[in-house]
Amino acid sequence: xxxxxxxxxxxxxxxxxxxxxxxxxxxxxxxxxxxxxxxxxxxxxxxxxxxxxxxxxxxxxxxxxxxxxxxxxxxxxxxxxxxxxxxxxxxxxxxxxxxxxxxxxxxxxxxxxxxxxxxxxxxxxxxxxxxxxxxxxxxxxxxxxxxxxxxxxxxxxxxxxxxxxxxxxxxxxxxxxxxxxxxxxxxxxxxxxxxxxxxxxxxxxxxxxxxxxxxxxxx
Numbered sequence: 001x002x003x004x005x006x007x008x009x010x011x012x013x014x015x016x017x018x019x020x021x022x023x024x025x026x027x028x029x030x031x032x033x034x035x036x037x038x039x040x041x042x043x044x045x046x047x048x049x050x051x052x053x054x055x056x057x058x059x060x061x062x063x064x065x066x067x068x069x070x071x072x073x074x075x076x077x078x079x080x081x082x083x084x085x086x087x088x089x090x091x092x093x094x095x096x097x098x099x100x101x102x103x104x105x106x107x108x109x110x111x112x113x114x115x116x117x118x119x120x121x122x123x124x125x126x127x128x129x130x131x132x133x134x135x136x137x138x139x140x141x142x143x144x145x146x147x148x149x150x151x152x153x154x155x156x157x158x159x160x161x162x163x164x165x166x167x168x169x170x171x172x173x174x175x176x177x178x179x180x181x182x183x184x185x186x187x188x189x190x191x192x193x194x195x196x197x198x199x200x201x202x203x204x205x206x207x208x209x210x211x212x213x214x215x216x217x218x219x
Contacts, residue, residue, distance in 0.1 A: 005043045005053075008033070013054045020095040021051055022105055048106055055102070055109040059116045062086070066124050076132030077184060077195050080125075084180045085203075091158065092173040117152055125151050129187065137192035147187055154179050 044050040102110040126148040132138030
């Protein structure tokens with residue numbers, strides 16, 4: 001029963017991210033998954049419970065991503081870049097209305113998200129900065145708490161900046177990645193900047209190879 005519940009959450013999560021929380025009903029969920037509403041309600045009390053479980057799943061996935069990256073012994077800039085690309089992917093797939101809908105209609109789920117940002121993300125970014133200073137990649141004079149808080153605040157505000165960049169046709173993901181570069185270049189030593197540029201160059205090469213492979217498969 002528990003495994004099926006987890007499987008359902010993982011299947012439903014991208015649907016809500018794509019279509020939005022408010023407009024995508026339990027009927028829509030059941031129809032999209034090819035199951036009955038009865039089956040759905042066997043695993044979730046109501047829509048509020050389902051939304052809450054989805055948010056918990058997203059939060060858990062982010063936490064696991066960070067732990068896995070740290071365990072693999074990447075340096076601080078590699079960890080920050082990779083976890084930020086994971087967040088960027090979420091933003092690309094996320095309906096812009098989600099944050100507003102959670103805050104207005106599902107306050108319990110929204111609180112989980114806010115607590116996660118204020119505690120888990122802040123703590124991890126703070127540790128990342130401290131590690132980067134030890135590695136000589138971040139500037140030693142940084143006010144660690146302040147920089148960590150500013151990263152979290154900027155990331156949180158990305159979805160609220162659409163009125164400023166909608167005419168330029170930038171996505172939330174574009175803005176977030178631009179802010180990431182702004183953040184890293186602002187706190188890094190020369191050694192750190194060189195490391196960041198090397199990472200970006202490698203990622204760009206991988207992306208080009210990936211696109212070329214897709215083209216070859218089409219042809």
